């Protein structure tokens with residue numbers, strides 16, 4: 001069965017998390033290909049800057065700012081697309097935060113914020129988008145996860161947990177969405193050089209947001225379920241999943257140099273445990 005591929009004539013593309021990094025580069029790329037792109041993030045000024053930068057391209061940028069953690073906001077954005085700008089042909093759910101987590105000093109707020117944006121934020125966009133697409137009988141959805149969702153990596157206890165959940169969510173939804181004409185895809189980039197990057201450990205195969213946007217734009221037009229790049233690196237991480245755990249932990253410790261790193265006390269809470 002061939003799946004629906006959204007073309008500019010099918011309607012609007014909605015990108016959440018488009019004020020910076022990969023989401024922004026992808027919005028410009030798709031506007032350059034003639035798509036009408038509705039962009040969402042909290043920073044209104046950055047979205048307007050993006051709209052100005054896109055002036056003159058064959059497509060256009062529609063600024064619809066909002067916070068993905070607010071379900072009502074996302075319902076309003078969906079209604080605004082539908083009633084003011086046209087049918088929703090494609091939703092690319094990219095909004096995310098990355099808060100490095102250190103196992104020796106866990107902080108509840110890091111988990112709660114990451115889960116709210118990266119996981120509930122995706123659900124808040126998926127619900128109105130799928131309802132709308134189901135009524136139209138067609139649509140395309142791309143969930144942006146990460147290779148950190150494949151396996152546990154240092155500092156990724158919160159971020160990686162949300163990305164692993166998104167991989168599972170997209171895989172699970174595919175079974176039903178296929179039956180109602182909605183095509184779901186999973187985007188698993190390797191490391192991209194964006195404001196989200198924090199130098200917690202040396203990364204390999206870093207790509208620019210523009211290169212990421214090129215790869216994603218091509219993948220959105222393919223029949224593939226997963227869009228992942230650069231493949232040599234991401235397939236190596238996929239392979240790590242099937243290694244016995246002893247080997248897996250030894251390899252990741254070696255490549256990241258994590259075991260040799262001293263415990264970093266700088267982020268520790270002010271009140272020590274009475275046993276310390």
Ligand SMILES: NC(=O)c1ccc[n+]([C@@H]2O[C@H](COP(=O)([O-])OP(=O)(O)OC[C@H]3O[C@@H](n4cnc5c(N)ncnc54)[C@H](OP(=O)(O)O)[C@@H]3O)[C@@H](O)[C@H]2O)c1
Pocket residue numbers: 016017018019020021022023040041042043044046066067068069093094095096097117121144145146147188189190191192193194195196197
């Ligand atoms: N960079 C990497 O190495 C890498 C690797 C694999 C996967 N990814 C994934 O790629 C996607 C894009 O990441 P990026 O690296 O381009 O990060 P980024 O530059 O930090 O962009 C994150 C975007 O999410 C938006 N956002 C954050 N919280 C939001 C909220 N509550 N409501 C609405 N929007 C919100 C931000 O806009 P505002 O702050 O204006 O709201 C921003 O536009 C993410 O899903 C990320 O997990 C990144």
